[in-house]
Amino acid sequence: MRRVSLQTKIHGLVLTLSLFLIILLTSYFTYMEGKQMAEDRGLIALEISKVISFMPSIIEAFELENPSEEIQPIIEKIKNETGAEFIVVGNKDGIRYSHPLPSEIGKRMIGGDNERAIQNGEYYISEARGSLGLSMRGKSPIFDKQGNIIGVVSVGYLVEDVKEQIVRNVSKELFVSFLALVISIIGSYLLARSIRKDTMGLEPYEIVNLYKEKNAVLHSVKEGILSVDKNGMINSMNKPAKKLLNVKGTVRRLKVDGLFPSSQLYDVLKSGEPQIDREMTWKHQTIIVSITPIFDDDGVSGVVASFRDKTEIEQMVNTISEVKMYSEDLRAQTHEYTNKLYVLSGLIQLGEYDEAINMIQSESSELQFLNQIVFEQIKDTKVQAILLGKLGKASEKKVRFEIDSQSYIDKLPDHIKLFQITLVLGNLIDNAFEAVYDIEEPIVKLFATDIGEDIIFEVSDNGKGITEEEMVVLFERGFTSKTSEKPRGYGLYNADSAVKELGGIIEVHSEAENTVFTVYLPKEKRGGEVWGK
Structure with missing residues (x-):
């Protein structure tokens, strides 16, 4: 079903209401005005009849042999001056002494509404049909000098004339009503236009849909x-x-x-x-x-x-960094083993079988030694993955990466997450690789143990060391001793932040050709959760 627009609804509502009120008020005012006009004409007729009934010339004319000769001219003059439709003077028997139509003089008055005046001497207003038609009449008795009722005065206005006057007045009211209707149309148009502007041209159902969508979006993000x-x-x-x-x-x-x-x-x-x-x-x-x-x-x-929460953003960034670090480490490991395979392929093609066998044995013995430490003494898979990646990276960078044979770590407690241990251990080892980049025989060593209440990682290198000035700002965000176009100085900052989140500490000892970073991570999480071995 087609929806009716808001503008149409406003137009329809305002016009219907305006038209209803205009018709109602016009009808009411027409009725009240007609009623009031009829009452006013009746009162005027009564007052005129009273004045005539007390006129001495009218009273004295009743004693004449032919009263109409005296009364008719006087009444005609009064009728013309007052605008009455008719003024009739009659005796107590209802015989006319005056009438707008001279031919009606001497005949009996019509209407049957003279009794109250002639018999009871009352002054009143009546509505009756006479020789001229239906009329509003003012009736007054005429008394002689002795106080006897000698006649009656009847002054009237035709009801038809009153109606014509009402129609003329109503036509003016209808003109005003039409102007009001035009104003209502213009007003409804301007109102609808203003509301449409306020709602940015949207219909109510569209606003409701937008409100529902806004709530859904608001609570889904x-x-x-x-x-x-x-x-x-x-x-x-x-x-x-x-x-x-x-x-x-x-x-x-x-x-x-x-x-x-x-x-x-x-x-x-x-x-x-x-x-x-x-x-x-x-x-x-x-x-x-x-x-x-x-x-x-x-x-x-x-x-x-x-x-x-900034913590969530940092975790997301750290996760991305962690994935990137794994990718780089795997790439380095793959690259290093690819190079070794090329060397082996070349030795075999040249017939240098003994040299190839020695190379394989050397690699195998070294790999076996490292695998024994990594897979048998390091029980946590997260730490294993990090060390395997760093071993490949160290081989590519021509850095001698040694894992202490006394190292031993059981599975890490659940509250130490993968991204946290990656930030700590990965960044410290990478920092050590950077520190020995320019050294002739670069060596980086790792020792790890979980004996006691803390998990301890010790990373040392034979680089140039850290100056006292650098030691003060070592873990500040953005600090680096290297020059590069890429943003640097976040590794140690991130590592320090992760250690603090885990409630641990980092100690740094540095001297010429020997820098040691020692990390202490408590096995017990803040809040009382204990890591059971």
Whole structure:
């Protein structure tokens, strides 16, 4: 079924209501005006009849032999002056002494409404049909000097004339009503146009659909979303925002102050300039916030803030770094073994079988030794994967990577995640590889143990060492002693951050040609969870 547009609905509603009111009011005023006009004509007729009944010339004329000769001229003059349709004077027997039609003089008065005046001496208004038609009449008795009723005066206005007057008045009212209807049409058009502009041309059902879609989108995104008006009152907040800010229940029309770090919201409300990816601390947690202003014709009408816990973002970045690190390590391992296979292929083709056998035996014995340590003494698969990747990378970089034969680690506790141990161990070993890059005989050593209450990793290298000035800023974000076009200085920062998340510490000892990083990771998670071996 085709939907009726909002503009059509407004036009129809306003016009129907206006037309109904116009018809109702016009009918009411017409009825009241007709009724009032009839009453007014009756009162005027009564007053004129009273005045005539007290005129001495009229009373004295009744004593004449032919009263109509005296009365008719007087009455005609009065009728012309007052605009009455007729003025009839008759005796107590109802015989006319005056009439608008001279031929009717001397005949009996018609209507049958003279009794109250002639018999009872009353003054009254009546409606009756006479020789001229239906009329509103004012009746007054005529008394002689002794107080006897000698006649009656009847002044009348035809009902037909009253109706004609009403019609003339109603035509004026209908003209005014038509103007009101035209104004209503124009007003309804302007109202519909204004509402359509306010709704951006959308129909009500489209607005409802947008509202439902907006709610669905608002609550489906992972980021917290908060919108406030220009006064700082909350319009909406999705579930992730409530969860992140630890807010329960409805917050609509509440002040944002106290629920969210509002200073930057007010800054955007005031300036109209968006703030993107701003880091702020709120109730012992760091969040990344982007604030965008909402504009209307009067300027900034509100803002929308989207925010996420920085920890989640860092975990995502670290996961990406972890995947990239694995990819690089596997590539290095593959590249190194490919080179060795080429060498073996060349020795065999040249007939240098003894040399090829010696190479295979050397590689096998070294690999067997490393595999014994990695697979038999390092029980955790996460650490095994990291070490295997680094062994391949060390071979490619021509770095001698030694794993202490006394190293031993059981399976890591569950609270130590893969991305965390990768950040710690991977970055420390990579940093050691970088430190011995320019050394003639580069050596990097690893020792690992879980004896005691901590898991200990010790990474040492024979590089140039770390100066006292570098030691102060060693774990700061962005610090590096290398020069490169690519962004650097995040490895040790990320490693230190991961160690702190796990409640551990990093110790650094450095002197000429000997730098040692020692990591202590507690087996017991904060909160009492203990790693059982």
